[in-house]
Amino acid sequence: MSEKNFLGTLRTLYEIEIERAPSRHPLQTPDCLPLVRFSPKVQKGWTEEERAHVGGCAYCERMMALVWREACPSPWTLARHALGTFPYAIAMQFHLERDRCPRCNQVLESRLIVRLKELAEQLGDLAASMAVVYRGPAYAGEFASEKRPPLLIRGTNEDGSLVSTLLETDEGFLALYVESSDPVNAGRRVAAEVMMTEGEPLAAELELGPAGEFGCRAEHIFGRIEEFKQIFQGCVLLVRWFDESQ
Amino acid sequence: MPGPKPRSEAERLLDEDLVDSYYSCEEAAFDELSVRHSQRLWAFFRSLGFDEYQCADFKQECLLKLVLGKRGEGPRFERTKGRGMFRAWLRTAASNLARDVWRRQNRWELDDLDEEESETSLPERPPDDWIGPTEVFETLVLAQTLKRCLGDLSAGSRQIFVLKYYEGYSVKEIEEMLGLSYTQVNNTLFRTREKVRKRLEEKGFEYRPAIAPGPIGEVVLRFEDEVLVYIGERHKEEDDE
Numbered sequence A: 001m002s003e004k005n006f007l008g009t010l011r012t013l014y015e016i017e018i019e020r021a022p023s024r025h026p027l028q029t030p031d032c033l034p035l036v037r038f039s040p041k042v043q044k045g046w047t048e049e050e051r052a053h054v055g056g057c058a059y060c061e062r063m064m065a066l067v068w069r070e071a072c073p074s075p076w077t078l079a080r081h082a083l084g085t086f087p088y089a090i091a092m093q094f095h096l097e098r099d100r101c102p103r104c105n106q107v108l109e110s111r112l113i114v115r116l117k118e119l120a121e122q123l124g125d126l127a128a129s130m131a132v133v134y135r136g137p138a139y140a141g142e143f144a145s146e147k148r149p150p151l152l153i154r155g156t157n158e159d160g161s162l163v164s165t166l167l168e169t170d171e172g173f174l175a176l177y178v179e180s181s182d183p184v185n186a187g188r189r190v191a192a193e194v195m196m197t198e199g200e201p202l203a204a205e206l207e208l209g210p211a212g213e214f215g216c217r218a219e220h221i222f223g224r225i226e227e228f229k230q231i232f233q234g235c236v237l238l239v240r241w242f243d244e245s246q
Numbered sequence B: 001m002p003g004p005k006p007r008s009e010a011e012r013l014l015d016e017d018l019v020d021s022y023y024s025c026e027e028a029a030f031d032e033l034s035v036r037h038s039q040r041l042w043a044f045f046r047s048l049g050f051d052e053y054q055c056a057d058f059k060q061e062c063l064l065k066l067v068l069g070k071r072g073e074g075p076r077f078e079r080t081k082g083r084g085m086f087r088a089w090l091r092t093a094a095s096n097l098a099r100d101v102w103r104r105q106n107r108w109e110l111d112d113l114d115e116e117e118s119e120t121s122l123p124e125r126p127p128d129d130w131i132g133p134t135e136v137f138e139t140l141v142l143a144q145t146l147k148r149c150l151g152d153l154s155a156g157s158r159q160i161f162v163l164k165y166y167e168g169y170s171v172k173e174i175e176e177m178l179g180l181s182y183t184q185v186n187n188t189l190f191r192t193r194e195k196v197r198k199r200l201e202e203k204g205f206e207y208r209p210a211i212a213p214g215p216i217g218e219v220v221l222r223f224e225d226e227v228l229v230y231i232g233e234r235h236k237e238e239d240d241e
Helices: A003-019 A048-054 A056-071 A075-083 A089-098 A102-109 A111-123 A224-232 B015-023 B027-047 B052-070 B086-105 B134-152 B156-164 B171-178 B182-202 B232-240
Strands: A130-135 A152-156 A161-166 A174-178 A189-196 A200-205 A218-226 A235-241 B204-210 B218-222 B228-229
Touching: A003 B027, A003 B134, A003 B156, A003 B218, A048 A056, A056 A089, A056 A218, A075 A102, A075 A111, A102 A111, A102 B232, A111 A189, A111 A235, A161 A235, A174 A189, A174 A224, A174 A235, A189 A218, A189 A224, A200 A218, A218 A224, A224 A235, A224 B171, B015 B027, B015 B052, B015 B086, B015 B134, B027 B052, B027 B086, B027 B156, B027 B218, B052 B086, B052 B171, B086 B156, B086 B171, B086 B182, B086 B204, B134 B156, B134 B182, B134 B218, B134 B228, B182 B204
Parallel strands: none
Antiparallel strands: A130 A152, A130 A235, A152 A161, A161 A174, A174 A218, A189 A200, A189 A235, B204 B228, B218 B228
16 A cells, blocks of 8 residues: 555545535525624624524524634623523523533623613613623632732723723722713713622722813722732622713 | 636635735625635534534634634734645634534543544445445445544544645644644654554555456545555455455
C-alpha cells in the first residue's frame, strides 16, 4: 500500500462527504432570516415582519440561541423571559435547557429576577430606563487584593442614555459612577441598587450634575471594599431613572 | 454552444477580500463565503463524529462568528497574510468549538491507541435490495469502515487526523490551531495513520498494481499506479490461507 495512494483514498472519501453535505440547515425555510440578521445589534433593528417570522420559527430561534453561546442574553432579556414577556421562548429554552448555560440559569434563580418583577409591577416597561449588569462568581477570585484584579463592572441601558460603572477605586473604596452623554439630563435623578449573594442590597439615589460639554455625571461611594466581601461571589448592578412621580 | 457560466465578481475574489468586503457592509460577500465554506464545515464536523443536526448547528455557529466579529460582538478575523488565512481562521474556530463540546463531556484527550477496537461487522456484499452500482456500495463500505476506525480514536487524535489528512493542514498549522506541541501532533499522526491503514487491511481493503487487480475483489478507487480493491474479510482469510 503506497503512502500516496492511502492518503489519496482518505481525501477522496472526504470529498464524497463534502459533496453529500446539505447546503442548508434542516430546519431552515426560504422565509428564514439570513445569518447576518442575527447579530445582537442588528436584532434590535428587526422589522415587524422579521419579528413576526422569528417568533415561533424553529430555525431562527435556534440561530438566536447559537448567538447566545458567544454572548449570553442580557439580564434584562432574562428578566423579560421570567416575566413572560420575552417573545422568543424556543430560543430561551434551547439556551437554558439544551445548552444548560450556567450563568443564565443562575441569574434566573437570583434575587434580581424577583426584584425586577417588583419593579415591573411598579413602573411598567423598564427596558428603556434601566441598566442592569450581572457579575457571576466565575469572575470572582479570592478576596485578598493581591490575588485578584480590581472590581469593575459596567452597563448601559437600552437607549444608551445611562452608563453605570461600579468599581473599586485605587484607594480601596467601592464607588458607583453614573454618566449620561446628553447634558439635558443634568439635574435628573437615578436610583441604584447593588444586589449581592448575601445581605441587604446596597442602595443609593444620585443626582446627575453637569460634566462640561460631554454630558453629565454623578458618583457615590458605598464604603471600603472590605465591608462588601460578598460582592466577589456575584452581584447585580441595577440603575434606573428615578420615577419623579414617586 | 454556450461556454461555461461567467463567474461573478464575488466568485473571483479571495476569501480574505470577501471578508474585507463584508466588514465594509457588503452582505453579498458573506453569502459567497457561506456558499464556499458551508459544506466543507459540515463535512469537517461529520468527520469528527457529530450527528447531522449537530453538524448543521455547528456549521452555522462558525459562520455566525464572522457575523459577530463584524460588529465587535465576537472575535474578529484579522488579515495578516494572503490566501488561506481565512480558511485557517474558520477551521480554528470549528476545532475550538468541537473541543469545547468534547471538554464539556470530558471527552477531549489524546489516546495511546492501545484500546480495544469496536467490533461491529460490516456487510461484505451488497444486500439483496441494493440498487446501484456495486462500486458505489464498496465505496460506502470503505467510508463506513473508516468512520468506525476513526470512531475508535480519542476525540483529540481524531481531530488531528481529520485536520491533517482530510483538510490538508501542516503539522505546524495544527500545532498552532490546537495549542499542542509539534511532537504531540506528529506522534499522534504517525500512530493514527498506521492504525487506520492496518484496520483497512484487516477489513479486506488492499492496494494492488493497476494492471493486475487479482481474481477476487471489487475495485473501489483507481489511482495512477494502483487500485484499491475490496475483497472482504472472509475472502481475505481464504486468500491468506
